[in-house]
Amino acid sequence: MGRVVLVTGVSRDLGGRFARLVAEDPSVSRVIGVDVVPPRVDMGDVRFIRADIRNPVITKVIAGEDVDTVVHMSVIATPGTAGGRTSMKELNVIGTMQLLAACQKAPSLKHLVVKSSTTVYGASSRDPAMFTEDMAPKRMPKSGFAKDAVEVEGYVRGFARRRPDVTVTMLRAANTVGPEVTSPMTSYFRLPVIPTVLGFDARLQFLHETDLLEALRHATTAGVHGSFNVAGDGVLMLSQAVRRLGRPNLPLPAFAVSSVGGFIRQARVADFSPEQMEFLTYGRGVDTTRMREVLGFEPEYTTAEAFEDFCRAVGPGMVSPERVASLENAVAGALRSDRG
Amino acid sequence: MADAEIIPLGTRGRPGRGSGNAKPSTAARNLAGGTAKKRASTPAGSTGPRQVDDTTQRRTPPAPEETAPAPEPSPSPDPTPASSETSSTFATDRAPGAGIPVGDWLAAFGSAAKELFGEAWEPRLAEFLAFLRRRVTGDYAIDEYGFDQEITERFLLAAIRPIAQKWFRVEVRGIENIPTEGGALVVSNHSGTVPMDGLVTGVSIHDHTGRHLRPLGADLVFRLPFIGDLARKGGATLACNDDAERMLRGGELVGVWPEGFKGIGKPYSERYKLQRFGRGGFVSAALRTGVPIVPCSVVGAEEIYPLVGNIPSLARLLGVPYIPITPFFPWLGPLGMVPLPSKWLIEFGEPIRTDSYDEGAADDPMLVFNVTDQVRETIQQTLYTLLMQRRSVFS
Numbered sequence: 234m235g236r237v238v239l240v241t242g243v244s245r246d247l248g249g250r251f252a253r254l255v256a257e258d259p260s261v262s263r264v265i266g267v268d269v270v271p272p273r274v275d276m277g278d279v280r281f282i283r284a285d286i287r288n289p290v291i292t293k294v295i296a297g298e299d300v301d302t303v304v305h306m307s308v309i310a311t312p313g314t315a316g317g318r319t320s321m322k323e324l325n326v327i328g329t330m331q332l333l334a335a336c337q338k339a340p341s342l343k344h345l346v347v348k349s350s351t352t353v354y355g356a357s358s359r360d361p362a363m364f365t366e367d368m369a370p371k372r373m374p375k376s377g378f379a380k381d382a383v384e385v386e387g388y389v390r391g392f393a394r395r396r397p398d399v400t401v402t403m404l405r406a407a408n409t410v411g412p413e414v415t416s417p418m419t420s421y422f423r424l425p426v427i428p429t430v431l432g433f434d435a436r437l438q439f440l441h442e443t444d445l446l447e448a449l450r451h452a453t454t455a456g457v458h459g460s461f462n463v464a465g466d467g468v469l470m471l472s473q474a475v476r477r478l479g480r481p482n483l484p485l486p487a488f489a490v491s492s493v494g495g496f497i498r499q500a501r502v503a504d505f506s507p508e509q510m511e512f513l514t515y516g517r518g519v520d521t522t523r524m525r526e527v528l529g530f531e532p533e534y535t536t537a538e539a540f541e542d543f544c545r546a547v548g549p550g551m552v553s554p555e556r557v558a559s560l561e562n563a564v565a566g567a568l569r570s571d572r573g
Numbered sequence: 574m575a576d577a578e579i580i581p582l583g584t585r586g587r588p589g590r591g592s593g594n595a596k597p598s599t600a601a602r603n604l605a606g607g608t609a610k611k612r613a614s615t616p617a618g619s620t621g622p623r624q625v626d627d628t629t630q631r632r633t634p635p636a637p638e639e640t641a642p643a644p645e646p647s648p649s650p651d652p653t654p655a656s657s658e659t660s661s662t663f664a665t666d667r668a669p670g671a672g673i674p675v676g677d678w679l680a681a682f683g684s685a686a687k688e689l690f691g692e693a694w695e696p697r698l699a700e701f702l703a704f705l706r707r708r709v710t711g712d713y714a715i716d717e718y719g720f721d722q723e724i725t726e727r728f729l730l731a732a733i734r735p736i737a738q739k740w741f742r743v744e745v746r747g748i749e750n751i752p753t754e755g756g757a758l759v760v761s762n763h764s765g766t767v768p769m770d771g772l773v774t775g776v777s778i779h780d781h782t783g784r785h786l787r788p789l790g791a792d793l794v795f796r797l798p799f800i801g802d803l804a805r806k807g808g809a810t811l812a813c814n815d816d817a818e819r820m821l822r823g824g825e826l827v828g829v830w831p832e833g834f835k836g837i838g839k840p841y842s843e844r845y846k847l848q849r850f851g852r853g854g855f856v857s858a859a860l861r862t863g864v865p866i867v868p869c870s871v872v873g874a875e876e877i878y879p880l881v882g883n884i885p886s887l888a889r890l891l892g893v894p895y896i897p898i899t900p901f902f903p904w905l906g907p908l909g910m911v912p913l914p915s916k917w918l919i920e921f922g923e924p925i926r927t928d929s930y931d932e933g934a935a936d937d938p939m940l941v942f943n944v945t946d947q948v949r950e951t952i953q954q955t956l957y958t959l960l961m962q963r964r965s966v967f968s
Contacts, residue, residue: 358792358795358796358801358811359792359795359811359813360811361811361813361815361816361819362717362718362719362810362811362815362816362819363717363815363816363819365815368815430798431798432797432798432799432801432802433798433801433802434719434802434805434806436715436717436719436805467714467717468715468716468717468719469711469715470715470719470721472711473711473713473715474711475711476708476709476710476711477710477711477712478711479710487798515795516719518717552709552710554710554712557706557709557710558706558710561702561703561705561706564702565698565699565702567679568679568682568683568686568695568698569695
């Protein structure tokens with residue numbers, strides 16, 4: 234008898250892909266997908282149950298299906314897809330509370346995996362260069378997804394205290410990029426002209442989408458207790474990332490970026506949330522030593538490679554590397570021919 | 574209406590600001606109407622077709638105007654057709670590029686390149702172009718603290734080097750005390766109103782040993798736009814135990830100025846008197862990582878901007894530790910920001926080893942205080958010795 238895995242948030246892209254991925258694992262006998270809306274793509278071996286995790290009915294699902302592993306993936310960062318910030322917060326916070334309450338009542342549960350985010354560390358000028366898992370944010374996130382993530386982590390820690398027999402793995406994923414990811418960060422990089430904060434250059438770390446899924450699968454099967462930062466190796470500066478993307482950037486003073494960001498959000502061009510401002514000003518780096526040594530996971534893509542893959546999917550902008558290289562050759566060639 | 578077009582204002586006679594707009598504003602029309610009336614009385618016979626000359630100015634007396642352009646009314650030597658609507662303010666009419674052949678441009682660039690890069694300009698230019706391409710396409714590497722080695726070596730160090738060598742005539746002693754490899758913590762006194770001493774120490778270490786000094790900066794530095802960005806690109810990171818230990822474990826040469834703002838912003842009357850060395854956090858970082866502490870004494874930086882006053886209320890308002898007043902700043906404006914050309918001496922003392930202490934040494938406050946005092950005493954004594962050796966402030 235293999236394991237029975239329950240995955241929340243399967244109708245969203247990454248949740249669905251993760252559910253299918255984990256269904257292929259030989260140690261897993263059954264995968265149950267839960268979400269409020271039915272998935273739009275074929276879910277393969279995954280059994281879909283339409284249930285709202287904000288509702289106590291989830292208790293019946295966990296108990297009835299004899300679930301021993303819960304993978305909580307429905308902490309969402311994009312208010313647009315959830316139908317506004319209010320409903321996003323409700324889904325994130327109340328959903329997690331209900332899910333954890335149901336988990337606490339389920340004696341069969343052995344393992345809980347929660348996908349969190351590195352936004353819980355916040356972003357400020359007083360940040361250390363690299364956050365390790367036991368560091369607290371220097372400035373608590375006050376709004377939006379980052380605050381939700383902090384609250385979700387708080388509930389998960391409370392759960393871990395009350396059910397010491399359950400192995401709780403919390404993955405703090407860096408900004409996930411990839412050809413198919415929709416997140417505030419990827420829609421920011423998809424803007425034709427990228428607004429940046431004048432006088433600041435943020436350090437960014439990226440995680441490729443396949444690495445995120447692989448890390449979750451690894452966490453589901455390995456069963457290691459604790460919180461782990463998950464990010465690709467190395468760091469990219471925001472200016473560097475924009476240049477690699479080949480798009481023009483528009484440095485604006487901080488107050489202008491937030492109003493432009495608000496306009497972009499209202500025009501529904503991109504989900505440009507205010508808490509991104511701090512991140513785009515100061516950036517953030519996380520230490521991944523524990524991911525390698527304790528969790529035993531090694532991402533396939535580095536930060537730069539993950540971003541390169543994203544660039545390929547987005548397509549080169551106005552200042553593509555080819556154009557710059559050909560301009561360089563043209564200038565060098567012209568000068569040489571003139572002399573010769 | 575024809576009279577209005579005679580007004581030689583550089584707008585081809587049409588009212589307005591010469592913006593080329595077909596329709597001038599009401600204000601512009603009113604203005605033009607007023608002047609037209611005035612001029613209508615003087616040149617009586619010039620009411621014919623357009624005869625505007627580019628060279629005519631408003632100041633020119635009306636006499637030559639009557640004689641010169643009047644005889645040839647329609648096909649004037651003017652390059653623009655008289656009937657066309659283009660005004661001389663269009664950039665295309667005046668662009669110099671049109672007349673110069675491409676070959677001449679290239680020749681000019683070629684000689685400029687020769688001037689800039691010397692005789693072997695071709696490979697160097699190619700290298701420079703490749704550098705530009707790498708920068709534009711983002712094809713360069715930075716480390717996890719945001720240190721951009723290329724920019725640092727090409728621009729930051731290159732900008733500070735002449736200041737250090739020519740302006741301050743830095744004399745470096747005891748450079749052999751800097752380990753050639755592995756982590757080490759350079760601890761220095763801090764002075765001079767702006768952290769020039771840190772920059773000059775960094776350049777001096779790089780020029781003598783080839784190693785990059787990685788400074789630890791206050792969080793104010795990273796809060797400021799541009800400065801914080803440059804500091805990270807130049808290899809600095811936040812002065813906190815996490816970053817210090819991380820860098821030292823990574824085998825970097827880390828620079829720390831434990832006096833902080835107390836040292837850099839002390840009045841000129843207290844020059845060369847070391848302030849309190851913080852909480853000794855740098856010592857516990859060195860003890861935890863077992864790296865040697867290299868004391869560094871800088872003489873000369875105190876005199877570059879003699880701090881004689883402070884505006885605490887304004888400083889509080891702006892959220893900065895002090896607003897400097899020197900004998901020249903802010904009285905002379907930007908000129909007051911030129912540092913005085915004092916003579917600098919930098920001496921690196923014998924490294925203080927920390928690897929002989931046992932594991933829990935960093936958690937023993939008394940030991941940390943003792944080592945902190947030892948470092949502080951060493952630097953203070955070296956400062957006095959160097960001051961005795963210095964003949965005068967500026968030589």
